[in-house]
Amino acid sequence: MADGTGDLEATLAQARRMLDSLAAGGGAPDPAAETETETGGQGSALDGLVTVRASGPGRIEWVEIDPRAGRVPLGDLAEAITEAVNAALAEASGSGSLSVDFGALAGQVRQMQDDSLRQLARFTGALDDAMDRLGKRP
Known part of the structure; x- marks a missing residue:
């Protein structure tokens, strides 16, 4: 057969x-070099009402939403969270792309x-x- x-x-x-x-x-990329230089990133939206911290490519440490954001329409808040997450991830990865x-x-x-x-x-x-x-x- x-x-x-x-x-x-x-x-x-x-x-x-x-x-x-x-x-x-x-x-x-050299994984050892990446971890040495990786400092994380932070992004915010809605004039600081939404803040996100990323510790590296694809990793979110925390999301902070100011209580005043409760007055913002839900669709706008969702867009702001997305914007802040993307900004934090881009800053954390250094080049804006995942390695x-x-x-x-x-x-x-x-x-x-x-x-x-x-x-x-x-x-x-x-x-x-x-x-x-x-x-x-x-």
Whole structure:
């Protein structure tokens, strides 16, 4: 029985090489450097009635809403919260965009590739055994 492990292995290996290349080529940020320089960010809206503090890319520490914001229409308050969160996240990330640790991502792809190939080999072996048993029946 022909197995598809060659195609799958080639595709995963290609993805793995690309991630390794990104991680080694300087395009990937250094996670240690990121944590050293990361100071967080803060954003506010509605003349300071809504304030948000972010500790890093994608992490909100707290949201503070002044009691006077209770007089603001709910739609406007929602927009202000969104504006303050986005400003805090942009300031926390430094460039306004989230960073990716390509080294860690490459490791996860490597593990997924190894696990997938093992599972595919077991599955293919089980199918081969089943086909052999079916062929031996009268």
